[in-house]
Amino acid sequence: AEKTIPELVDAVNGTPDAASREAGKNVKLRNHTKGFCTSGSFKPNPQLQQTLAIPFFNQDSIKVTARFSLGGTNPQISDKTTGRFMSLKIDGDKENLNFVTTNVPVFFAKNLEEFFNFQTKVKQGPEGKQWLIDNQPSAKAFFDHVRQLPPSPSFANSRYFGVNSFLFSTQKNSVQQGETVAGKWIFEPVAGTAALSASELASLSDDFLKAELLERIKTQPAQWNLYIQLAEMGDEINDPTVIWPETRQRLLVGQVMINGERDSDPQVQQCDKGIFNPLLLPKGITASADPILNARTAAYVESFIRRQ
Numbered sequence: 001a002e003k004t005i006p007e008l009v010d011a012v013n014g015t016p017d018a019a020s021r022e023a024g025k026n027v028k029l030r031n032h033t034k035g036f037c038t039s040g041s042f043k044p045n046p047q048l049q050q051t052l053a054i055p056f057f058n059q060d061s062i063k064v065t066a067r068f069s070l071g072g073t074n075p076q077i078s079d080k081t082t083g084r085f086m087s088l089k090i091d092g093d094k095e096n097l098n099f100v101t102t103n104v105p106v107f108f109a110k111n112l113e114e115f116f117n118f119q120t121k122v123k124q125g126p127e128g129k130q131w132l133i134d135n136q137p138s139a140k141a142f143f144d145h146v147r148q149l150p151p152s153p154s155f156a157n158s159r160y161f162g163v164n165s166f167l168f169s170t171q172k173n174s175v176q177q178g179e180t181v182a183g184k185w186i187f188e189p190v191a192g193t194a195a196l197s198a199s200e201l202a203s204l205s206d207d208f209l210k211a212e213l214l215e216r217i218k219t220q221p222a223q224w225n226l227y228i229q230l231a232e233m234g235d236e237i238n239d240p241t242v243i244w245p246e247t248r249q250r251l252l253v254g255q256v257m258i259n260g261e262r263d264s265d266p267q268v269q270q271c272d273k274g275i276f277n278p279l280l281l282p283k284g285i286t287a288s289a290d291p292i293l294n295a296r297t298a299a300y301v302e303s304f305i306r307r308q
C-alpha cells in the first residue's frame with residue numbers, strides 16, 4: 001500500500017511508534033537539522049528568454065535566501081561526511097522559486113515504498129544496509145555514488161542537483177512551439193569541485209563548513225551557474241534514480257551569488273524556522289509526475305508542524 005506522509009516523516013526521523021514520535025516532537029526532530037542560513041542574489045541569463053517562456057527569469061537581479069545543510073536528524077553529524085545540501089529561496093517581485101538540492105546526482109528511491117524502506121533500513125546499521133544492497137538496486141546505485149564522492153572542503157566546492165524533473169514552457173518561436181520540455185536543475189560551482197585529502201580530513205574538526213563559508217564570502221562570493229539539463233525523447237522523466245547522459249543539452253538559467261549581503265535581515269535570520277518548498281514554482285514551470293517530488297512538500301509541512 002502507498003505510504004502515508006506521516007509514515008514517511010516517521011521513517012526519516014526514526015520514530016516508528018507513538019512514544020518515539022512524541023519524544024521526537026519534544027526535541028523538535030528535523031531532517032537536515034545541521035545547517036545555517038545566509039544570503040545573496042540570483043542573476044538570470046537574459047538569453048534564456050529566447051528558449052523558455054518563464055517571465056520570472058525576466059528580471060535583473062533577484063534576492064536569495066540560502067540554507068546549507070548536512071543530512072539526517074543528528075545536529076552533531078560530522079562535516080567530514082560526504083553529503084552537502086543547498087536550499088534556496090529566490091524571491092522575485094511577484095513570484096517565488098525554491099530549490100532544495102543535494103550533491104549526489106541520483107536519488108536512492110524511485111517511489112514512496114522504496115523511500116520508506118531506505119529510511120527504515122539505514123537506521124538498522126550494516127544489516128539494513130546489506131538488505132538494501134541486495135533488494136533495492138536504486139539504493140545500491142546511490143551507495144556506489146556516495147562511495148566515489150569525496151567530502152568537499154567547502155559548500156562552495158560542491159555541485160548541487162535538483163534530482164527530480166520539472167516541465168518548462170518553451171517560447172512560441174522555438175523548436176517545440178510553445179509546449180513544454182522536461183529538465184533537471186544542476187548547480188555548477190564557479191570555484192570548481194574540490195576534495196579533502198586524507199591528511200586534511202585527519203586534521204579537521206567535525207565542524208568547519210559553516211565557518212569556512214561565512215569567512216570565504218567576506219572576501220569573495222560563493223557562486224554557481226544554474227543549468228537546466230534537458231531530457232531527450234525516451235529519457236525517464238519521473239524517476240529520480242535515473243541519471244541522464246552527460247551529453248544532454250544544458251540551458252544556462254543564471255548565476256547564484258552568495259555573499260551574505262542580507263544576513264542581518266530577519267528573513268535570513270529566521271530562515272531556519274521555515275521550510276523550503278521544492279514545489280514553489282513560478283509561471284512556466286510545473287512539477288513532473290515523479291512520485292518522490294510530489295510527496296516532498298507535504299512531508300516538509302508535516303515535519304514543520306511536528307517541530308513547532
Ligand code: HEM
Nearest residue numbers: 008031032067085087101102162163292295299300303304
Ligand atoms: C519522498 C521524498 C522525500 C521526503 C519524504 C523528504 C523528507 C524530508 C523532511 C521530513 C525534511 C525536513 C523538513 C523540515 O522540517 O523543514 C526534509 C528536508 C530536506 N530535504 Fe527532503 N525528503 C524527500 C526528498 C528529498 C530530495 C529528492 C532531496 C534532494 C534533491 C531532498 C533534500 C532535502 C533538503 C536539502 C532538506 C533540508 C531543507 C532545508 O534546508 O530546510 N529531499 N526532507
